[in-house]
Amino acid sequence: MSFEAWMPLPLPKQLVVFGLGDWSCYSPDTSIAVDVLVTAGVTPQRVGMLEPARRSLVWEGDWRTDIFMASLKEMDKGNSVKLVLSVNGRLLRGVSSSTPAHPFTVPETTQSPVLPADDMTLFQDLEDPTIVKNQSSDVAAGVPRPGRKDVHPALRTLAVPCALKPPSDKVEPSEAWRKSPVCPKKPRKVLFEPTASERDLGEEGSWGVLSDCSQPCTLPSLVSPSPRWCHAMCLSDQGTTILIGGQGVDQKSCKDALWKLEIDSDFWFPVDFQLQNATPLGLYGHTATYDPDTKRIYIFGGIREDKDYSNIYILDTVTWKWLLVVAKGKVPVLTYHSATIYRKELFVFGGTLPRKASLTVGPCSNVLYVFNPEHEIWYQPISEGEKPLPRLGHSATLLKNKILIFGGRRTSLYLSDMHILD
Known part of the structure; x- marks a missing residue:
């Protein structure tokens, strides 16, 4: 008898294995061998043994050469390896369960000092009090059921902190972000419900031009981006996301074009006043691609108010300065395309010609363009194989050395x- 679990690659440097469950269904001398199996043609590597008196193990060591080389091949294929637990012993009972007899204790969540209990007014009207009253008394009051010692705590409302509180006094734009006090975190419910414009769009069954959005597309908050679509968003580091451009109500470009989201604290910050020079005008249908090596964001294509579609804007997230690049070579003019960064070069595929009527489909492209920032030049690489069909609105994801x-x-x-481009 054996149990298996998938283990992602690359192979870890340490392994911690727990043998939970009812061991009384096996003979007292039973042991469980823990092996890592990469492929059927390679002998598994033993990492340890589990016993009734020793139900966990910590492994730290070196992998065999054949195991390591085989794992690299499997990782290139996108596969995982197996953690195999082989039972060495006799089964005393015909029916057994690996589910623990008693549920694990979940600690009761206490009230956070930064989440005051009396600050429950924000979006409180979104919840029907009658629904709360009709919930089971066992769950609502956290009363334990008879015969059970450990139960999960009562369901709680998810608390999402609000953004910055706008300053009441007049402060210079460059100091507004630093002097704005942060208001206490308040619970906020997010509704995933289609707006009137989304229902109209779904009934039409096509893209076309969106009708006027008379209702806000998101719940209001003290400081947050205005409702928009056709924007671009990308990570600038592990904890920060940058929102750039977009089209808002009445098919007009958003005036608050640039925002920064601190993911861990859930705070939105307007970035426009931090920049040292002018920002691109009225972007939507563009791409924003972050290069982690240079810490720069490349904004390309889309529809712009200045109608200068071929230039590339580069945002340096270290100095917060814009750099306008007038590139050389055969410069593409595209919107609703895809863009990825590979080895410090920008790979652009597909898209269509910019048109003022948002998402009005025109002739599409299936040409691959590459922008080299060092020489500020566009070129078309020589590729083999059958090209994808011309398209727009697609996705392009970089996976190692493949797009x-x-x-x-x-x-x-x-x-x-x-389609995969190697």
Whole structure:
């Protein structure tokens, strides 16, 4: 008898294995061998043994050469390896369960000092009090059920902190962000419900031009981006996301074009006043791609108020300065394309010509363009194999040294094919 569990690659430097469950169904001399199996043709590597008196183990060591080399091949294929637990012993009972007899204790959540209990007014009207009253008394009051010692605590409302509180006094724009007091975190419920414009869009069954959005697309908060679509968003580091551009109500470009989201603290910050020079005007349908090596964001394509579609804007997230690049070579003019960074070069695929009518489908492209920031030049690499169909609105994801292109639209045809560029 054996149990298996998938283990992601690369192979870890340490392993911690717990043998939970009812061991009384096995003979007293039973042991469980823990092995790592990469492929069927390679002998598994033993990492330890579990016994009734020793139900956990910590392994730290070196992997065999054949195991390590085989794992690299499996990792290139996108596969995982197996953690195999082989039972060495006799089964005393015909029916056994690995589920623990008693549920694990979940500590009761206490009230946080930064989440005061009396600050429950924000969006409180979104919740029907009658629904809360009709909940089970065992869950609502946290009363334990008969015969059970440990139960999960009562369900609680998810608390999401609000953003910055706007300053009441007049402060210079450059100092507003630093002097604005942070208001206490308050609970906020987020509703995932289609707006009127989204229902209209779904009934039409096509893209076309969006009708006027008379209702706000998001719940209001003290400081947050205005409702928008056709924007671009990318990570600038592990804890920060940058929001750039977009089109808002009445099909007008958003005036608050640039925002920074601190993911851990859930705070939105307007970034416009931090910048040292002018920002690009009225962007939507563009791409924003972050290069972790240079810590720069490349903004390319889309529809702009200045109608200068071919230039590249580079935002340095260290100095917060814009750099306008007038590139050389055969410069593409695209919108609703895809862009990825690979080895400090920007790979752009697909898209269509910029049009003022948002998402009005025109002739699409299936040409691959590469921008080299060092020489500020565009070029078209020589590629082999069958090209994907021309498309727009697709996705392109970099996986190691491969770009995966999926989906998109071509005139009235919606695509679901996958292409890989090595």
